[in-house]
Structures are given as structure tokens and as C-alpha cells.
Amino acid sequence: MIITDVSVKTFLTTTRRHADSAGHAHPGPEHKVKQAMLVIRTEDGHEGYSFAAPEIVRPHVIDKFVKKVLIGQDHRDRERLWQDLAHWQRGSAAQLTDRTLAAVDVALWDLAGRTLNQPVHKLIGAYRDKVRAYGSIMCGDEIEGGLATPEDYGRFAQKLVARGYKGIKLHTWMPPVSWAPDVKMDLKACAAVREAVGPDIHLMIDAFHWYSRVDSLELGRGLEKLGFDWIEESMDEQSMSSYKWLSSNLDIPVLGPESASGKHWHRAEWVASGAVDILRTGVNDVGGITPALKTMRLAEAFGMDCEVHGNGSMNLMVVASAKNCRWYERGLLHPFLEYDEGFDYLTALSDPMDEDGYVHVPDRPGIGEAINFEFIENNRVA
Ligand SMILES: O=C(O)[C@H](O)[C@@H](O)[C@@H](O)C(=O)NO
Numbered sequence: 096m097i098i099t100d101v102s103v104k105t106f107l108t109t110t111r112r113h114a115d116s117a118g119h120a121h122p123g124p125e126h127k128v129k130q131a132m133l134v135i136r137t138e139d140g141h142e143g144y145s146f147a148a149p150e151i152v153r154p155h156v157i158d159k160f161v162k163k164v165l166i167g168q169d170h171r172d173r174e175r176l177w178q179d180l181a182h183w184q185r186g187s188a189a190q191l192t193d194r195t196l197a198a199v200d201v202a203l204w205d206l207a208g209r210t211l212n213q214p215v216h217k218l219i220g221a222y223r224d225k226v227r228a229y230g231s232i233m234c235g236d237e238i239e240g241g242l243a244t245p246e247d248y249g250r251f252a253q254k255l256v257a258r259g260y261k262g263i264k265l266h267t268w269m270p271p272v273s274w275a276p277d278v279k280m281d282l283k284a285c286a287a288v289r290e291a292v293g294p295d296i297h298l299m300i301d302a303f304h305w306y307s308r309v310d311s312l313e314l315g316r317g318l319e320k321l322g323f324d325w326i327e328e329s330m331d332e333q334s335m336s337s338y339k340w341l342s343s344n345l346d347i348p349v350l351g352p353e354s355a356s357g358k359h360w361h362r363a364e365w366v367a368s369g370a371v372d373i374l375r376t377g378v379n380d381v382g383g384i385t386p387a388l389k390t391m392r393l394a395e396a397f398g399m400d401c402e403v404h405g406n407g408s409m410n411l412m413v414v415a416s417a418k419n420c421r422w423y424e425r426g427l428l429h430p431f432l433e434y435d436e437g438f439d440y441l442t443a444l445s446d447p448m449d450e451d452g453y454v455h456v457p458d459r460p461g462i463g464e465a466i467n468f469e470f471i472e473n474n475r476v477a
């Protein structure tokens with residue numbers, strides 16, 4: 096059970112996802128990008144894996160922090176190992192980030208599952224083996240026939256309903272789109288989607304992230320007339336007071352925080368302050384499955400739902416082991432991309448969805464990634 100090695104395999108994978116100057120994903124030509132697989136190995140030859148951008152698990156971080164905490168330790172001591180890494184963040188000169196903690200924690204959970212030949216959600220204590228997915232649409236764009244107009248959103252929403260989705264979340268237009276942000280255009284897109292899918296499909300919005308309180312209020316009041324389930328990250332989440340103000344002025348549930356730092360500790364403050372109606376967590380956002388579960392249980396103790404940010408096996412493990420969340424975020428989706436094609440370095444989808452809109456949690460050992468080890472070896476660059 097003793098960890099004897101921590102290593103990283105960097106390889107090339109092909110994608111059509113491109114990030115804009117604000118980091119939002121959009122479709123584009125096929126291109127190759129570097130991806131990293133973190134490998135944690137024990138004395139008896141068992142290995143656990145997680146995937147991250149190469150810079151998240153770069154040699155400096157692995158050698159200066161991760162190896163020093165993990166090597167020689169019992170891999171089952173995830174809580175202590177996570178706490179030790181989290182405590183080192185303060186003195187790391189901002190080099191040890193929550194993303195790195197997440198990569199390590201996920202690989203440790205994967206190692207536990209693979210060692211015991213059990214899926215992680217069963218180790219945590221599963222609540223379900225399938226969960227409804229909402230289709231999380233990419234941020235709007237200026238691509239002809241893409242997501243350039245409210246009508247584009249409406250047409251795409253109809254296709255998502257035909258695929259089986261019972262919930263749809265719009266990321267509306269944001270800079271660098273030339274004319275964004277624009278609350279009235281956001282509301283036109285939301286109205287077009289509601290018109291296209293009818294009253295029974297659950298709708299949510301995730302908008303701009305830097306609207307003012309007044310703009311967010313106008314947006315929220317418009318969404319109330321359209322019967323949306325929640326409004327998400329319309330303002331800068333560094334201002335918890337703004338969300339407390341917005342929540343007190345809207346009937347539509349306010350959900351968050353997604354991108355705010357501070358892990359489960361800061362999310363406890365959002366709950367205590369009444370800043371949101373629905374809490375949010377995400378494995379990458381709070382530093383792993385371990386703190387994501389802490390956030391989920393925190394929300395439950397306050398009678399709140401907690402919705403999990405992001406797709407992928409790691410987030411699905413959290414969703415599958417909690418009663419107080421209603422959805423799995425499946426995406427990001429775009430008319431020009433085929434999400435169900437998956438990734439070339441995995442031999443199966445981590446989140447297969449049936450025609451009724453349910454994602455079935457894989458019962459593969461670990462976090463459930465079907466890793467194509469041969470592809471990774473054949474495409475290694477480091
Ligand atoms: O900002 C973005 O690119 C998207 O909002 C992205 O983070 C998406 O995953 C999200 O926020 N989901 O809720």
C-alpha cells in the first residue's frame with residue numbers, strides 16, 4: 096500500500112476544441128494538444144491515474160511538493176495526504192494550485208478503486224448508478240450556423256431534446272464576441288430556447304460572469320418569466336455580497352460559487368451568508384473529489400442542493416454518491432461538435448447517456464476512465 100513513485104506521461108491528443116482569449120471553449124479545426132496523465136504507483140505495482148493539463152502536473156510541482164508529500168506514504172490515507180498538500184499551498188508561492196491537488200486526489204481515489212477492483216462511487220458510498228444530465232451548451236459565438244443568434248440556440252436546443260436531454264444550460268455570448276455582453280440578447284436566446292423546447296424542459300443560464308448587480312437583476316427577472324431553474328455566475332464571484340444582494344432580490348434560485356477559490360471552507364461562508372440558494376462544487380474547482388464531497392455534505396446539512404461543475408468521471412463520482420444534487424453537467428456542447436465521439440485516449444465514454452437523458456455511471460474499477468494505454472504510449476512526447 097506504500098506509494099513508491101509519482102510520474103507523468105505527456106502525450107498528444109486530437110481535438111476540435113479551441114479556447115478563446117477569455118478561456119471559453121469553441122469549435123474549430125482539428126489540432127493536436129498536449130495532455131498529461133499523472134501516475135501514482137505503489138510498492139505492489141498498483142497504479143492510479145488522472146488527467147490534467149501538463150502545466151498542472153509540471154516537474155517543478157511534482158518534485159517540489161507532490162512527491163515529498165506522497166512518496167513513502169500509505170495511499171489509503173487520502174484525507175491526510177490531501178490536508179498535507181492543502182496546507183503547503185500557502186507557502187508554495189502560488190505554485191501549488193487547487194488544480195494540482197485535484198489531479199493528485201483523483202489519482203489516489205482511482206488507485207484505491209483499481210487496487211480493490213471497485214468503482215469509486217461504490218467506495219464513497221453510492222446513492223445512484225444513473226443520473227439525469229443537462230446539456231451544457233458552449234458560450235455563444237459569431238460562427239455562421241453555430242451559436243451566433245437566438246434562433247441558433249433554439250434550433251440546437253431542439254436537437255438536444257431529441258437526443259434525450261431533459262435539461263439544457265445556456266452559456267450565452269461573452270467577450271471576445273464583438274458585441275457581448277448584452278443582457279437583452281441573453282434573454283432573447285433564453286426565450287428562443289424556451290419557445291423551441293416547451294415548458295417541461297429544465298433550463299438554466301450561466302452568463303458572462305462579470306455583469307453588474309443591476310444587469311444581473313434584469314437578467315434574473317427576465318428568466319423568472321421564462322421559468323428557468325437557476326441563474327449561475329452572472330457576476331464576479333469575488334463579491335459574495337453582490338450575490339447576497341441578488342439572491343434577496345430574485346425569486347429564481349441563484350447558484351454558486353463555481354470559480355471562487357477557497358474550496359469547501361469558502362463555500363461554507365456562501366451558505367452561512369445566504370448568498371446562494373443552490374451551492375456549487377467541482378472537482379477541479381475545490382481541489383479534488385475529497386473536498387467536493389465535503390462541500391456536498393455541507394450543503395446537505397443546510398437543506399441545500401449542490402450542483403457539480405463539469406463533466407468527466409471525477410465529477411460523476413461525486414454526483415453518483417450524493418442525494419442532494421439533481422444533475423450531471425454534460426458538455427460542453429456545440430452544433431459543430433459530436434460530444435459522443437469522446438476522446439482518442441479513452442476507449443469508451445465516461446458518461447454514456449441513454450435516449451431518456453440519463454447518464455449511466457460506469458462500473459469500471461477506479462473513477463471509471465477506460466484508458467487507452469497503448470494510444471498514450473504511442474503518442475507520448477514526454
Ligand atoms: O466559462 C466557461 O468557459 C464555462 O462557463 C465553463 O467553465 C463551464 O464549464 C461552466 O461554467 N459550467 O458551469
Ligand SMILES: [Mg+2]
Nearest residue numbers: 301327328353
Ligand atoms: Mg458555470
